[in-house]
Amino acid sequence: MNRKGMFLFLLIISVCFLSGCWSKRELTDLAFISAYSLDLTEEGNYEATVQVISPGNITSGLQGGGGGSSSPPVIVYSVTGENLSDMDALITKKLSRTPYYAHTDLVVISEELAKKEGLPPILDELDRDIEFRTTTTVVIAKETKAKDLLTTLTGTDRVPATNIVKMLDTTEKALGENVRVNVHELITQVTSKGKEPVLPGFTLKGDPMQGKTVKSVQSTELEAAPEADGLAMFKEGKLIDWIEGETARGTLWTLDKIKTTIVSTSWEKEKKAIAYKVMRQKTKVSATLTKGKPKLSISTRAEGDIAEVKVPVDLTDPHVIKKIEKELEKEIKSEIEKAVQQAQKDKSDIFGFGEVVHRTDPKAWKKLEKEWDDRTFAELDVDVKVEALIRRTGLVNNSLHTTLKKEEK
Amino acid sequence: MLSFFKQKKNRSNPQQPKEEIYAHKQKKNRSDPQQPKEEIYAQKSSVMIDFSLSKNLEDIKRITGNSPDIVIRKVKIGDQAKTDAAVLFVKGLVDSRAVDEFFIESIMKSNHLQEKRTPEDLMGLITDEVIPLGQAQSMRNQEEIVDSLMAGNTLILIDGIDEVLTAGTQGGEKRAIQEPTTHISIRGSKEGFTETNETNIAMVRRIIKSPDLWVESMTIGQVTKTDVSIMYLKGVAKEDIVQEVRTRLNRIDIDGILESGYVEQLIEDQTMTPFPTIDNTERPDMVAANLLEGRIAILINGTPFVLLVPALFVGFFQTIEDYSSRVDIANGLRFLRVLAFFISLVGPALYVAATTFHQEMIPTQLVFIIAAQREAVPFPAVVEALIMELTFEILREAGLRLPKAIGSTVSIVGALVIGQAAVQAGIVSPAMVIVVSVTAIASFATPAYGMAISARLIRFAFIISAATFGFFGLILAFFLMIVHLCGLRSFGVPYMSPFAPFSPSDFKETFFRRPLWAMNERPRMAVGKNVTRQGENQKPQPPLSREMIMTDQKEGDTHES
Numbered sequence: 001m002n003r004k005g006m007f008l009f010l011l012i013i014s015v016c017f018l019s020g021c022w023s024k025r026e027l028t029d030l031a032f033i034s035a036y037s038l039d040l041t042e043e044g045n046y047e048a049t050v051q052v053i054s055p056g057n058i059t060s061g062l063q064g065g066g067g068g069s070s071s072p073p074v075i076v077y078s079v080t081g082e083n084l085s086d087m088d089a090l091i092t093k094k095l096s097r098t099p100y101y102a103h104t105d106l107v108v109i110s111e112e113l114a115k116k117e118g119l120p121p122i123l124d125e126l127d128r129d130i131e132f133r134t135t136t137t138v139v140i141a142k143e144t145k146a147k148d149l150l151t152t153l154t155g156t157d158r159v160p161a162t163n164i165v166k167m168l169d170t171t172e173k174a175l176g177e178n179v180r181v182n183v184h185e186l187i188t189q190v191t192s193k194g195k196e197p198v199l200p201g202f203t204l205k206g207d208p209m210q211g212k213t214v215k216s217v218q219s220t221e222l223e224a225a226p227e228a229d230g231l232a233m234f235k236e237g238k239l240i241d242w243i244e245g246e247t248a249r250g251t252l253w254t255l256d257k258i259k260t261t262i263v264s265t266s267w268e269k270e271k272k273a274i275a276y277k278v279m280r281q282k283t284k285v286s287a288t289l290t291k292g293k294p295k296l297s298i299s300t301r302a303e304g305d306i307a308e309v310k311v312p313v314d315l316t317d318p319h320v321i322k323k324i325e326k327e328l329e330k331e332i333k334s335e336i337e338k339a340v341q342q343a344q345k346d347k348s349d350i351f352g353f354g355e356v357v358h359r360t361d362p363k364a365w366k367k368l369e370k371e372w373d374d375r376t377f378a379e380l381d382v383d384v385k386v387e388a389l390i391r392r393t394g395l396v397n398n399s400l401h402t403t404l405k406k407e408e409k
Numbered sequence: 410m411l412s413f414f415k416q417k418k419n420r421s422n423p424q425q426p427k428e429e430i431y432a433h434k435q436k437k438n439r440s441d442p443q444q445p446k447e448e449i450y451a452q453k454s455s456v457m458i459d460f461s462l463s464k465n466l467e468d469i470k471r472i473t474g475n476s477p478d479i480v481i482r483k484v485k486i487g488d489q490a491k492t493d494a495a496v497l498f499v500k501g502l503v504d505s506r507a508v509d510e511f512f513i514e515s516i517m518k519s520n521h522l523q524e525k526r527t528p529e530d531l532m533g534l535i536t537d538e539v540i541p542l543g544q545a546q547s548m549r550n551q552e553e554i555v556d557s558l559m560a561g562n563t564l565i566l567i568d569g570i571d572e573v574l575t576a577g578t579q580g581g582e583k584r585a586i587q588e589p590t591t592h593i594s595i596r597g598s599k600e601g602f603t604e605t606n607e608t609n610i611a612m613v614r615r616i617i618k619s620p621d622l623w624v625e626s627m628t629i630g631q632v633t634k635t636d637v638s639i640m641y642l643k644g645v646a647k648e649d650i651v652q653e654v655r656t657r658l659n660r661i662d663i664d665g666i667l668e669s670g671y672v673e674q675l676i677e678d679q680t681m682t683p684f685p686t687i688d689n690t691e692r693p694d695m696v697a698a699n700l701l702e703g704r705i706a707i708l709i710n711g712t713p714f715v716l717l718v719p720a721l722f723v724g725f726f727q728t729i730e731d732y733s734s735r736v737d738i739a740n741g742l743r744f745l746r747v748l749a750f751f752i753s754l755v756g757p758a759l760y761v762a763a764t765t766f767h768q769e770m771i772p773t774q775l776v777f778i779i780a781a782q783r784e785a786v787p788f789p790a791v792v793e794a795l796i797m798e799l800t801f802e803i804l805r806e807a808g809l810r811l812p813k814a815i816g817s818t819v820s821i822v823g824a825l826v827i828g829q830a831a832v833q834a835g836i837v838s839p840a841m842v843i844v845v846s847v848t849a850i851a852s853f854a855t856p857a858y859g860m861a862i863s864a865r866l867i868r869f870a871f872i873i874s875a876a877t878f879g880f881f882g883l884i885l886a887f888f889l890m891i892v893h894l895c896g897l898r899s900f901g902v903p904y905m906s907p908f909a910p911f912s913p914s915d916f917k918e919t920f921f922r923r924p925l926w927a928m929n930e931r932p933r934m935a936v937g938k939n940v941t942r943q944g945e946n947q948k949p950q951p952p953l954s955r956e957m958i959m960t961d962q963k964e965g966d967t968h969e970s
Contacts, residue, residue, distance in 0.1 A: 024876075026764075026783075026789055027790070028784060030768060055778075055780035103776060
């Protein structure tokens with residue numbers, strides 16, 4: 001390389017530096033938004049609320065934490081506007097740093113907004129935005145303002161958004177009455193003709209005003225705390241009804257979303273005498289069409305252990321086990337049937353039966369499609385088959401009741 | 410940078426520096442200003458030795474500047490001790506016991522010598538009978554004689570003969586064979602090369618006892634006259650490469666070779682690269698292993714570091730121990746080394762790119778923690794990274810050159826500066842400290858020092874490219890590096906082979922290795938004709954039948970009818 005070549009080389013190198021640090025964002029210039037909520041104001045506008053992490057307070061106990069529990073880990077800002085992008089820009093009037101949505105865990109939509117306006121108007125921006133992830137969880141604020149779920153401080157997980165998402169995960173796994181749905185799934189379900197979405201509901205137990213202060217999380221019993229509560233049922237993008245309790249679990253059975261759950265059944269007039277822990281389950285939904293009339297069948301196969309026995313039962317007897325299995329099957333079947341009945345009553349195909357029919361007979365579906373929700377689905381014949389298998393009886397065979405009863409004799 | 414090119418330009422004219430050097434030397438020469446030394450060398454002198462002993466001695470004294478370490482011992486030999494003779498040697502360079510006992514004593518006491526009359530007879534007798542040492546030879550050229558003297562040989566001059574007898578008596582103080590300080594291994598030979606070429610050659614020969622192990626010697630360095638030997642396995646090494654090594658070594662015209670690094674820089678294929686294209690080692694077993702794979706070793710007197718050519722990129726991540734440990738463990742460790750090299754290259758750059766451009770890539774919980782740590786730090790991440798990397802490099806360099814007694818102080822102060830104080834002062838974030846220290850440790854995991862240090866240098870380029878363009882810049886820089894690596898050659902062999910060009914047969918011996926019993930062929934890149942390494946069916950197996958043998962079984966014990 002001669003001197004000319006060297007000069008050229010230096011020129012090329014310097015080009016790299018001319019751009020500066022293009023689109024560089026230091027961590028200290030970003031406002032990490034952990035949760036985003038939408039309410040409907042009285043005038044009919046949106047009210048967007050962002051939950052911004054204050055990094056210095058979140059890692060108390062670490063170096064230089066300083067604040068610790070004396071200052072809240074998040075700060076909440078609200079803004080009202082006509083559309084989401086507008087509010088995005090307006091919120092910077094209150095923020096010292098650039099709002100950053102890539103780490104947003106949670107979107108809360110208020111019940112009122114979901115009922116009146118429906119989901120489609122707000123989902124577009126969430127889908128289109130570059131930063132915003134479509135894997136973000138969506139929940140509905142039930143009987144409370146969506147903002148209140150964001151302002152309420154939580155205990156175990158200090159970031160309220162993380163707390164709600166984790167709570168949802170845990171309850172979906174252990175109880176099976178709630179289901180985690182993200183923006184992407186929600187959009188595909190809203191746009192699908194053969195399936196309507198369900199979204200988990202969250203309510204706030206306690207006083208929202210008390211929940212805002214750090215004092216609330218300094219006591220062992222929180223002044224206000226979010227709680228998972230039911231499933232919101234949608235039709236054509238609008239919230240129409242809530243599914244609660246066992247019916248909600250029946251919905252998850254049908255959706256094949258149950259991981260583990262406890263099913264209790266009565267035994268010799270004692271209510272909920274035997275508890276059964278489902279460890280594995282598989283639910284299949286299939287459709288048969290006779291003369292263009294569809295018939296759906298749901299078959300569930302559950303495997304699990306005996307979790308609890310309140311009455312004396314001889315668990316060493318295979319006949320008894322068989323009998324318990326039969327009782328459990330009845331119990332699960334009734335849960336599923338309840339769920340199907342409610343969906344049919346509300347004329348909302350939350351189970352995706354339409355999609356099943358579509359897959360089975362695409363040609364027939366073309367005819368059924370138009371009147372699916374309002375007529376065909378509502379009058380659909382659904383056959384439920386449940387098979388429950390008891391694999392183990394937990395750590396012990398017979399319960400102490402059985403032993404006691406034998407001694408009495 | 411520009412001054413470098415000026416120097417390079419000067420180099421292109423080899424005559425000029427040579428003159429300067431000799432002129433410089435002449436100034437120092439106190440004894441004889443009239444006779445410029447350069448003349449003797451410049452003529453490639455055809456000056457022959459004289460018949461007169463006194464003139465010869467005078468000449469040698471003049472040439473060597475009457476240096477006091479050149480011992481001239483005058484003796485009288487022959488019939489009635491009439492003939493004058495002299496024994497010359499350099500104090501310290503010769504094995505003084507050999508000179509005293511075998512040389513002077515035997516010449517003075519030999520009965521045969523006293524019978525002979527003519528100087529010619531005396532010379533023949535000394536050569537044939539008196540001197541019990543090997544490597545005796547007679548010389549006439551004055552320059553050759555002086556060179557031989559300087560190499561540690563002993564000269565015998567006899568009055569009236571225009572011939573000088575030189576005998577190999579090289580010796581003197583040298584370092585004993587010790588454990589090598591680099592390329593340390595847990596399992597394997599503990600021998601390391603010394604500074605003496607003969608010892609080093611013998612150490613390799615002790616491992617490879619084959620007549621095919623050929624050694625060629627030459628002298629390089631106009632002033633230092635350093636012995637350089639090339640060593641290869643005839644038939645295994647590619648003849649073209651051996652010839653290439655020969656020509657490149659012969660091309661060298663320099664005043665002094667002080668270390669193998671001098672030779673390395675003068676014979677390497679590509680000078681504008683941070684990557685080493687010639688391997689070096691202090692271990693005889695490593696040299697032996699490389700010779701068996703068709704490489705060529707270049708041994709340089711005065712340094713325990715032996716050069717190995719051609720060197721491939723993958724070779725710098727292999728250690729001799731890889732082949733003495735079990736295959737699964739060796740492969741795991743090799744993978745670890747490559748990973749460590751990768752970390753040492755891009756560690757801080759990844760951190761800088763992720764925290765300033767791609768915050769969405771960091772897991773949510775982690776980004777909050779990093780953000781919290783960076784709250785109080787006044788610098789951008791890239792400045793922080795550069796400060797820490799520089800501090801570490803300064804510490805490393807300072808620790809390397811310091812006397813051992815002060816060395817520990819540096820590490821203590823350094824640990825305080827890098828670790829606690831900097832974090833507490835809010836200059837850097839703890840995450841940065843972790844990144845820098847992991848990178849630092851990773852850079853020491855590369856077995857070859859030359860490769861590890863190149864990674865250290867390139868790391869800074871990576872940090873800057875990551876800070877300007879994020880991952881995009883990082884990938885660009887990485888591509889640049891790969892392209893550069895693919896363009897390198899080591900003695901005609903592509904540096905990145907067997908990856909580029911891809912060679913399926915050699916590929917088995919790269920970042921992983923096959924079990925020893927499956928390594929039937931030598932790597933093809935450097936090997937000539939003899940490719941087969943071992944016989945077929947080398948896989949050890951248990952005996953075919955594993956039936957139990959009952960030793961105390963009698964007839965009828967079994968249930969057979």
